[in-house]
Amino acid sequence: MTSYFTTPPTIVPGSLAAHPQPELTIDDLVLRPWADTDAPVFLGAYRDPAIQRWHTRQPADEEQVRTWFAQYRQAWAQERGASWAVTRDGEVLGRTALGRFDLDDGNAVCAYWVLPAARGAGVAPRALTAVSAWALGEAGFHRLHLSHSTRNDASCRVATKAGFQFEGTKRSEAVHADGRHDMHLHARIRGDDEP
Ligand SMILES: CC(C)(COP(=O)(O)OP(=O)(O)OC[C@H]1O[C@@H](n2cnc3c(N)ncnc32)[C@H](O)[C@@H]1OP(=O)(O)O)[C@@H](O)C(=O)NCCC(=O)NCCS
Structure with a gap:
Protein backbone atom coordinates (compact mmCIF):
# COMPACT_ATOMS: atom_id res chain seq x y z
CA MET A 1 0.00 0.00 0.00
CA THR A 2 1.34 3.48 -0.88
CA SER A 3 2.00 5.69 2.13
CA TYR A 4 1.03 9.35 2.09
CA PHE A 5 1.59 12.53 4.11
CA THR A 6 -1.24 14.09 6.06
CA THR A 7 0.32 17.56 5.58
CA PRO A 8 1.23 19.33 2.33
CA PRO A 9 4.95 19.75 1.54
CA THR A 10 6.50 23.05 2.59
CA ILE A 11 8.13 23.22 -0.86
CA VAL A 12 6.33 21.68 -3.82
CA PRO A 13 8.61 19.02 -5.36
CA GLY A 14 9.87 20.14 -8.75
CA SER A 15 9.55 23.86 -7.99
CA LEU A 16 13.27 24.35 -7.27
CA ALA A 17 14.74 22.30 -10.11
CA ALA A 18 12.31 23.95 -12.54
CA HIS A 19 14.85 26.81 -12.57
CA PRO A 20 18.65 26.87 -12.85
CA GLN A 21 20.52 27.23 -9.55
CA PRO A 22 20.36 31.01 -8.95
CA GLU A 23 23.27 33.42 -8.91
CA LEU A 24 23.15 35.49 -5.71
CA THR A 25 24.75 38.85 -4.94
CA ILE A 26 25.51 40.74 -1.74
CA ASP A 27 27.66 43.86 -1.66
CA ASP A 28 30.60 43.12 -3.97
CA LEU A 29 30.23 39.32 -3.66
CA VAL A 30 28.74 37.15 -6.40
CA LEU A 31 27.71 33.58 -5.54
CA ARG A 32 27.47 31.33 -8.58
CA PRO A 33 27.45 27.59 -9.32
CA TRP A 34 30.89 25.98 -9.63
CA ALA A 35 32.56 25.71 -13.04
CA ASP A 36 35.09 23.02 -13.96
CA THR A 37 37.71 25.78 -14.37
CA ASP A 38 37.44 26.36 -10.58
CA ALA A 39 38.91 22.89 -9.88
CA PRO A 40 42.51 24.07 -9.15
CA VAL A 41 41.48 26.75 -6.64
CA PHE A 42 38.95 24.40 -5.02
CA LEU A 43 41.60 21.68 -4.63
CA GLY A 44 44.07 24.27 -3.33
CA ALA A 45 41.61 25.30 -0.60
CA TYR A 46 41.83 21.80 0.88
CA ARG A 47 45.61 22.22 1.32
CA ASP A 48 44.86 24.85 3.98
CA PRO A 49 45.29 23.34 7.47
CA ALA A 50 42.15 25.05 8.86
CA ILE A 51 39.95 23.76 6.02
CA GLN A 52 41.54 20.32 6.43
CA ARG A 53 40.86 20.45 10.15
CA TRP A 54 37.18 21.31 9.95
CA HIS A 55 36.19 19.57 6.69
CA THR A 56 37.19 15.95 7.07
CA ARG A 57 36.03 14.90 3.58
CA GLN A 58 38.78 15.93 1.14
CA PRO A 59 39.11 15.70 -2.66
CA ALA A 60 42.18 13.72 -3.79
CA ASP A 61 42.88 15.55 -7.07
CA GLU A 62 41.36 17.87 -9.68
CA GLU A 63 39.57 15.01 -11.39
CA GLN A 64 37.78 14.22 -8.15
CA VAL A 65 36.93 17.91 -7.70
CA ARG A 66 35.24 17.88 -11.11
CA THR A 67 33.33 14.76 -10.00
CA TRP A 68 32.18 16.67 -6.91
CA PHE A 69 31.08 19.58 -9.15
CA ALA A 70 29.05 17.12 -11.24
CA GLN A 71 27.50 15.80 -8.01
CA TYR A 72 26.61 19.38 -7.02
CA ARG A 73 24.82 19.85 -10.37
CA GLN A 74 23.02 16.53 -9.88
CA ALA A 75 22.05 17.49 -6.32
CA TRP A 76 20.41 20.67 -7.64
CA ALA A 77 18.61 18.74 -10.41
CA GLN A 78 17.35 16.24 -7.82
CA GLU A 79 16.47 18.96 -5.27
CA ARG A 80 18.89 17.65 -2.64
CA GLY A 81 21.34 20.56 -2.31
CA ALA A 82 23.12 23.56 -3.83
CA SER A 83 26.76 24.67 -3.69
CA TRP A 84 28.00 28.13 -4.63
CA ALA A 85 31.44 29.55 -5.42
CA VAL A 86 31.72 32.84 -3.53
CA THR A 87 33.51 35.27 -5.86
CA ARG A 88 34.62 38.90 -6.02
CA ASP A 89 35.65 40.43 -9.36
CA GLY A 90 35.67 36.92 -10.82
CA GLU A 91 38.08 35.53 -8.17
CA VAL A 92 36.93 32.59 -6.02
CA LEU A 93 37.08 33.48 -2.30
CA GLY A 94 35.17 30.57 -0.78
CA ARG A 95 32.29 28.15 -0.78
CA THR A 96 28.80 28.28 0.70
CA ALA A 97 26.45 25.34 0.41
CA LEU A 98 23.05 24.06 1.35
CA GLY A 99 22.49 20.34 1.73
CA ARG A 100 20.10 17.70 2.95
CA PHE A 101 17.05 19.41 1.47
CA ASP A 102 13.89 18.27 3.23
CA LEU A 103 11.07 19.63 1.10
CA ASP A 104 8.33 18.21 3.34
CA ASP A 105 9.36 20.12 6.46
CA GLY A 106 11.24 22.86 4.58
CA ASN A 107 14.65 22.32 6.21
CA ALA A 108 18.23 22.43 4.92
CA VAL A 109 21.78 22.39 6.32
CA CYS A 110 24.43 25.09 5.66
CA ALA A 111 28.19 24.77 5.20
CA TYR A 112 31.01 27.20 4.29
CA TRP A 113 34.72 27.82 4.01
CA VAL A 114 36.79 30.81 2.93
CA LEU A 115 40.30 30.81 1.47
CA PRO A 116 42.96 31.98 3.98
CA ALA A 117 43.78 35.22 2.10
CA ALA A 118 40.13 36.34 2.14
CA ARG A 119 39.42 35.71 5.84
CA GLY A 120 38.56 38.37 8.38
CA ALA A 121 36.57 40.54 5.93
CA GLY A 122 33.09 39.14 6.56
CA VAL A 123 32.99 37.04 3.38
CA ALA A 124 31.44 33.94 5.01
CA PRO A 125 28.74 35.78 7.02
CA ARG A 126 27.70 37.85 4.01
CA ALA A 127 27.63 34.80 1.71
CA LEU A 128 25.61 32.88 4.31
CA THR A 129 23.25 35.85 4.65
CA ALA A 130 22.71 35.92 0.86
CA VAL A 131 22.05 32.17 0.70
CA SER A 132 19.69 32.40 3.70
CA ALA A 133 17.73 35.27 2.15
CA TRP A 134 17.19 33.25 -1.01
CA ALA A 135 16.45 29.97 0.81
CA LEU A 136 14.03 31.42 3.38
CA GLY A 137 12.49 33.74 0.79
CA GLU A 138 12.03 32.79 -2.85
CA ALA A 139 12.97 29.12 -2.41
CA GLY A 140 10.43 28.60 0.37
CA PHE A 141 12.49 26.87 3.08
CA HIS A 142 11.34 27.43 6.66
CA ARG A 143 14.43 26.49 8.70
CA LEU A 144 18.17 26.42 7.99
CA HIS A 145 20.61 24.96 10.47
CA LEU A 146 24.34 24.47 10.79
CA SER A 147 26.73 22.75 13.14
CA HIS A 148 30.30 23.62 14.08
CA SER A 149 32.78 22.21 16.56
CA THR A 150 32.73 23.98 19.93
CA ARG A 151 36.47 24.55 19.28
CA ASN A 152 35.81 26.45 16.03
CA ASP A 153 35.27 29.99 17.36
CA ALA A 154 35.53 31.63 13.91
CA GLU A 167 20.19 26.33 19.96
CA GLY A 168 22.38 24.01 21.99
CA THR A 169 25.37 21.67 22.21
CA LYS A 170 25.35 18.23 20.63
CA ARG A 171 27.69 16.19 22.78
CA SER A 172 30.42 14.20 21.06
CA GLU A 173 28.68 14.33 17.69
CA ALA A 174 31.55 14.61 15.18
CA VAL A 175 34.85 12.83 14.60
CA HIS A 176 37.86 15.01 13.78
CA ALA A 177 41.55 14.12 13.41
CA ASP A 178 42.11 14.74 17.13
CA GLY A 179 39.09 12.78 18.30
CA ARG A 180 35.40 13.42 18.92
CA HIS A 181 34.11 16.99 19.24
CA ASP A 182 31.01 18.48 20.79
CA MET A 183 29.09 20.50 18.20
CA HIS A 184 27.11 23.72 18.49
CA LEU A 185 23.76 23.77 16.72
CA HIS A 186 22.65 27.12 15.22
CA ALA A 187 19.53 27.80 13.19
CA ARG A 188 17.72 30.56 11.41
CA ILE A 189 14.03 30.29 10.64
CA ARG A 190 11.77 32.31 8.41
CA GLY A 191 10.66 35.46 10.23
CA ASP A 192 13.75 35.73 12.42
CA ASP A 193 15.20 39.23 12.67
CA GLU A 194 17.59 40.21 9.88
CA PRO A 195 21.25 40.02 11.03
C1 LIG B 1 35.26 30.16 9.59
C2 LIG B 1 35.49 30.94 8.30
C3 LIG B 1 34.53 30.39 7.24
C4 LIG B 1 35.20 32.42 8.56
O1 LIG B 1 35.14 33.11 7.33
P1 LIG B 1 35.44 34.70 7.24
O2 LIG B 1 34.98 35.16 5.91
O3 LIG B 1 36.84 34.97 7.62
O4 LIG B 1 34.46 35.27 8.41
P2 LIG B 1 34.66 36.64 9.23
O5 LIG B 1 35.44 37.64 8.46
O6 LIG B 1 33.31 37.01 9.71
O7 LIG B 1 35.54 36.22 10.48
C5 LIG B 1 35.01 35.30 11.43
C6 LIG B 1 35.98 35.20 12.60
O8 LIG B 1 37.21 34.67 12.12
C7 LIG B 1 38.30 35.22 12.94
N1 LIG B 1 39.24 35.88 12.04
C8 LIG B 1 39.33 37.20 11.75
N2 LIG B 1 40.34 37.42 10.89
C9 LIG B 1 40.87 36.23 10.62
C10 LIG B 1 41.94 35.80 9.78
N3 LIG B 1 42.65 36.66 9.05
N4 LIG B 1 42.20 34.47 9.71
C11 LIG B 1 41.47 33.60 10.42
N5 LIG B 1 40.44 33.94 11.23
C12 LIG B 1 40.16 35.24 11.33
C13 LIG B 1 37.65 36.16 13.93
O9 LIG B 1 37.39 35.42 15.10
C14 LIG B 1 36.35 36.50 13.23
O10 LIG B 1 35.34 36.89 14.14
P3 LIG B 1 35.17 38.46 14.52
O11 LIG B 1 34.88 39.17 13.22
O12 LIG B 1 34.03 38.50 15.46
O13 LIG B 1 36.48 38.91 15.09
C15 LIG B 1 36.97 30.78 7.81
O14 LIG B 1 37.83 31.16 8.87
C16 LIG B 1 37.30 29.38 7.36
O15 LIG B 1 37.09 29.02 6.20
N6 LIG B 1 37.85 28.56 8.30
C17 LIG B 1 38.24 27.19 7.97
C18 LIG B 1 37.05 26.30 7.57
C19 LIG B 1 35.92 26.36 8.58
O16 LIG B 1 36.10 26.54 9.77
N7 LIG B 1 34.69 26.17 8.04
C20 LIG B 1 33.50 26.14 8.87
C21 LIG B 1 33.27 24.74 9.38
S1 LIG B 1 31.82 24.65 10.42
Missing part, protein backbone atom coordinates in the same frame (compact mmCIF):
# COMPACT_ATOMS: atom_id res chain seq x y z
CA SER A 155 32.65 29.50 12.60
CA CYS A 156 30.56 30.37 15.65
CA ARG A 157 31.09 34.06 14.83
CA VAL A 158 29.99 33.47 11.22
CA ALA A 159 26.78 31.75 12.37
CA THR A 160 25.95 34.54 14.82
CA LYS A 161 26.71 37.33 12.34
CA ALA A 162 24.45 35.67 9.73
CA GLY A 163 21.56 35.54 12.21
CA PHE A 164 21.75 31.84 13.10
CA GLN A 165 20.72 31.60 16.74
CA PHE A 166 22.52 29.21 19.08
Whole structure:
Protein backbone atom coordinates (compact mmCIF):
# COMPACT_ATOMS: atom_id res chain seq x y z
CA MET A 1 0.00 0.00 0.00
CA THR A 2 1.34 3.48 -0.88
CA SER A 3 2.00 5.69 2.13
CA TYR A 4 1.03 9.35 2.09
CA PHE A 5 1.59 12.53 4.11
CA THR A 6 -1.24 14.09 6.06
CA THR A 7 0.32 17.56 5.58
CA PRO A 8 1.23 19.33 2.33
CA PRO A 9 4.95 19.75 1.54
CA THR A 10 6.50 23.05 2.59
CA ILE A 11 8.13 23.22 -0.86
CA VAL A 12 6.33 21.68 -3.82
CA PRO A 13 8.61 19.02 -5.36
CA GLY A 14 9.87 20.14 -8.75
CA SER A 15 9.55 23.86 -7.99
CA LEU A 16 13.27 24.35 -7.27
CA ALA A 17 14.74 22.30 -10.11
CA ALA A 18 12.31 23.95 -12.54
CA HIS A 19 14.85 26.81 -12.57
CA PRO A 20 18.65 26.87 -12.85
CA GLN A 21 20.52 27.23 -9.55
CA PRO A 22 20.36 31.01 -8.95
CA GLU A 23 23.27 33.42 -8.91
CA LEU A 24 23.15 35.49 -5.71
CA THR A 25 24.75 38.85 -4.94
CA ILE A 26 25.51 40.74 -1.74
CA ASP A 27 27.66 43.86 -1.66
CA ASP A 28 30.60 43.12 -3.97
CA LEU A 29 30.23 39.32 -3.66
CA VAL A 30 28.74 37.15 -6.40
CA LEU A 31 27.71 33.58 -5.54
CA ARG A 32 27.47 31.33 -8.58
CA PRO A 33 27.45 27.59 -9.32
CA TRP A 34 30.89 25.98 -9.63
CA ALA A 35 32.56 25.71 -13.04
CA ASP A 36 35.09 23.02 -13.96
CA THR A 37 37.71 25.78 -14.37
CA ASP A 38 37.44 26.36 -10.58
CA ALA A 39 38.91 22.89 -9.88
CA PRO A 40 42.51 24.07 -9.15
CA VAL A 41 41.48 26.75 -6.64
CA PHE A 42 38.95 24.40 -5.02
CA LEU A 43 41.60 21.68 -4.63
CA GLY A 44 44.07 24.27 -3.33
CA ALA A 45 41.61 25.30 -0.60
CA TYR A 46 41.83 21.80 0.88
CA ARG A 47 45.61 22.22 1.32
CA ASP A 48 44.86 24.85 3.98
CA PRO A 49 45.29 23.34 7.47
CA ALA A 50 42.15 25.05 8.86
CA ILE A 51 39.95 23.76 6.02
CA GLN A 52 41.54 20.32 6.43
CA ARG A 53 40.86 20.45 10.15
CA TRP A 54 37.18 21.31 9.95
CA HIS A 55 36.19 19.57 6.69
CA THR A 56 37.19 15.95 7.07
CA ARG A 57 36.03 14.90 3.58
CA GLN A 58 38.78 15.93 1.14
CA PRO A 59 39.11 15.70 -2.66
CA ALA A 60 42.18 13.72 -3.79
CA ASP A 61 42.88 15.55 -7.07
CA GLU A 62 41.36 17.87 -9.68
CA GLU A 63 39.57 15.01 -11.39
CA GLN A 64 37.78 14.22 -8.15
CA VAL A 65 36.93 17.91 -7.70
CA ARG A 66 35.24 17.88 -11.11
CA THR A 67 33.33 14.76 -10.00
CA TRP A 68 32.18 16.67 -6.91
CA PHE A 69 31.08 19.58 -9.15
CA ALA A 70 29.05 17.12 -11.24
CA GLN A 71 27.50 15.80 -8.01
CA TYR A 72 26.61 19.38 -7.02
CA ARG A 73 24.82 19.85 -10.37
CA GLN A 74 23.02 16.53 -9.88
CA ALA A 75 22.05 17.49 -6.32
CA TRP A 76 20.41 20.67 -7.64
CA ALA A 77 18.61 18.74 -10.41
CA GLN A 78 17.35 16.24 -7.82
CA GLU A 79 16.47 18.96 -5.27
CA ARG A 80 18.89 17.65 -2.64
CA GLY A 81 21.34 20.56 -2.31
CA ALA A 82 23.12 23.56 -3.83
CA SER A 83 26.76 24.67 -3.69
CA TRP A 84 28.00 28.13 -4.63
CA ALA A 85 31.44 29.55 -5.42
CA VAL A 86 31.72 32.84 -3.53
CA THR A 87 33.51 35.27 -5.86
CA ARG A 88 34.62 38.90 -6.02
CA ASP A 89 35.65 40.43 -9.36
CA GLY A 90 35.67 36.92 -10.82
CA GLU A 91 38.08 35.53 -8.17
CA VAL A 92 36.93 32.59 -6.02
CA LEU A 93 37.08 33.48 -2.30
CA GLY A 94 35.17 30.57 -0.78
CA ARG A 95 32.29 28.15 -0.78
CA THR A 96 28.80 28.28 0.70
CA ALA A 97 26.45 25.34 0.41
CA LEU A 98 23.05 24.06 1.35
CA GLY A 99 22.49 20.34 1.73
CA ARG A 100 20.10 17.70 2.95
CA PHE A 101 17.05 19.41 1.47
CA ASP A 102 13.89 18.27 3.23
CA LEU A 103 11.07 19.63 1.10
CA ASP A 104 8.33 18.21 3.34
CA ASP A 105 9.36 20.12 6.46
CA GLY A 106 11.24 22.86 4.58
CA ASN A 107 14.65 22.32 6.21
CA ALA A 108 18.23 22.43 4.92
CA VAL A 109 21.78 22.39 6.32
CA CYS A 110 24.43 25.09 5.66
CA ALA A 111 28.19 24.77 5.20
CA TYR A 112 31.01 27.20 4.29
CA TRP A 113 34.72 27.82 4.01
CA VAL A 114 36.79 30.81 2.93
CA LEU A 115 40.30 30.81 1.47
CA PRO A 116 42.96 31.98 3.98
CA ALA A 117 43.78 35.22 2.10
CA ALA A 118 40.13 36.34 2.14
CA ARG A 119 39.42 35.71 5.84
CA GLY A 120 38.56 38.37 8.38
CA ALA A 121 36.57 40.54 5.93
CA GLY A 122 33.09 39.14 6.56
CA VAL A 123 32.99 37.04 3.38
CA ALA A 124 31.44 33.94 5.01
CA PRO A 125 28.74 35.78 7.02
CA ARG A 126 27.70 37.85 4.01
CA ALA A 127 27.63 34.80 1.71
CA LEU A 128 25.61 32.88 4.31
CA THR A 129 23.25 35.85 4.65
CA ALA A 130 22.71 35.92 0.86
CA VAL A 131 22.05 32.17 0.70
CA SER A 132 19.69 32.40 3.70
CA ALA A 133 17.73 35.27 2.15
CA TRP A 134 17.19 33.25 -1.01
CA ALA A 135 16.45 29.97 0.81
CA LEU A 136 14.03 31.42 3.38
CA GLY A 137 12.49 33.74 0.79
CA GLU A 138 12.03 32.79 -2.85
CA ALA A 139 12.97 29.12 -2.41
CA GLY A 140 10.43 28.60 0.37
CA PHE A 141 12.49 26.87 3.08
CA HIS A 142 11.34 27.43 6.66
CA ARG A 143 14.43 26.49 8.70
CA LEU A 144 18.17 26.42 7.99
CA HIS A 145 20.61 24.96 10.47
CA LEU A 146 24.34 24.47 10.79
CA SER A 147 26.73 22.75 13.14
CA HIS A 148 30.30 23.62 14.08
CA SER A 149 32.78 22.21 16.56
CA THR A 150 32.73 23.98 19.93
CA ARG A 151 36.47 24.55 19.28
CA ASN A 152 35.81 26.45 16.03
CA ASP A 153 35.27 29.99 17.36
CA ALA A 154 35.53 31.63 13.91
CA SER A 155 32.65 29.50 12.60
CA CYS A 156 30.56 30.37 15.65
CA ARG A 157 31.09 34.06 14.83
CA VAL A 158 29.99 33.47 11.22
CA ALA A 159 26.78 31.75 12.37
CA THR A 160 25.95 34.54 14.82
CA LYS A 161 26.71 37.33 12.34
CA ALA A 162 24.45 35.67 9.73
CA GLY A 163 21.56 35.54 12.21
CA PHE A 164 21.75 31.84 13.10
CA GLN A 165 20.72 31.60 16.74
CA PHE A 166 22.52 29.21 19.08
CA GLU A 167 20.19 26.33 19.96
CA GLY A 168 22.38 24.01 21.99
CA THR A 169 25.37 21.67 22.21
CA LYS A 170 25.35 18.23 20.63
CA ARG A 171 27.69 16.19 22.78
CA SER A 172 30.42 14.20 21.06
CA GLU A 173 28.68 14.33 17.69
CA ALA A 174 31.55 14.61 15.18
CA VAL A 175 34.85 12.83 14.60
CA HIS A 176 37.86 15.01 13.78
CA ALA A 177 41.55 14.12 13.41
CA ASP A 178 42.11 14.74 17.13
CA GLY A 179 39.09 12.78 18.30
CA ARG A 180 35.40 13.42 18.92
CA HIS A 181 34.11 16.99 19.24
CA ASP A 182 31.01 18.48 20.79
CA MET A 183 29.09 20.50 18.20
CA HIS A 184 27.11 23.72 18.49
CA LEU A 185 23.76 23.77 16.72
CA HIS A 186 22.65 27.12 15.22
CA ALA A 187 19.53 27.80 13.19
CA ARG A 188 17.72 30.56 11.41
CA ILE A 189 14.03 30.29 10.64
CA ARG A 190 11.77 32.31 8.41
CA GLY A 191 10.66 35.46 10.23
CA ASP A 192 13.75 35.73 12.42
CA ASP A 193 15.20 39.23 12.67
CA GLU A 194 17.59 40.21 9.88
CA PRO A 195 21.25 40.02 11.03
C1 LIG B 1 35.26 30.16 9.59
C2 LIG B 1 35.49 30.94 8.30
C3 LIG B 1 34.53 30.39 7.24
C4 LIG B 1 35.20 32.42 8.56
O1 LIG B 1 35.14 33.11 7.33
P1 LIG B 1 35.44 34.70 7.24
O2 LIG B 1 34.98 35.16 5.91
O3 LIG B 1 36.84 34.97 7.62
O4 LIG B 1 34.46 35.27 8.41
P2 LIG B 1 34.66 36.64 9.23
O5 LIG B 1 35.44 37.64 8.46
O6 LIG B 1 33.31 37.01 9.71
O7 LIG B 1 35.54 36.22 10.48
C5 LIG B 1 35.01 35.30 11.43
C6 LIG B 1 35.98 35.20 12.60
O8 LIG B 1 37.21 34.67 12.12
C7 LIG B 1 38.30 35.22 12.94
N1 LIG B 1 39.24 35.88 12.04
C8 LIG B 1 39.33 37.20 11.75
N2 LIG B 1 40.34 37.42 10.89
C9 LIG B 1 40.87 36.23 10.62
C10 LIG B 1 41.94 35.80 9.78
N3 LIG B 1 42.65 36.66 9.05
N4 LIG B 1 42.20 34.47 9.71
C11 LIG B 1 41.47 33.60 10.42
N5 LIG B 1 40.44 33.94 11.23
C12 LIG B 1 40.16 35.24 11.33
C13 LIG B 1 37.65 36.16 13.93
O9 LIG B 1 37.39 35.42 15.10
C14 LIG B 1 36.35 36.50 13.23
O10 LIG B 1 35.34 36.89 14.14
P3 LIG B 1 35.17 38.46 14.52
O11 LIG B 1 34.88 39.17 13.22
O12 LIG B 1 34.03 38.50 15.46
O13 LIG B 1 36.48 38.91 15.09
C15 LIG B 1 36.97 30.78 7.81
O14 LIG B 1 37.83 31.16 8.87
C16 LIG B 1 37.30 29.38 7.36
O15 LIG B 1 37.09 29.02 6.20
N6 LIG B 1 37.85 28.56 8.30
C17 LIG B 1 38.24 27.19 7.97
C18 LIG B 1 37.05 26.30 7.57
C19 LIG B 1 35.92 26.36 8.58
O16 LIG B 1 36.10 26.54 9.77
N7 LIG B 1 34.69 26.17 8.04
C20 LIG B 1 33.50 26.14 8.87
C21 LIG B 1 33.27 24.74 9.38
S1 LIG B 1 31.82 24.65 10.42
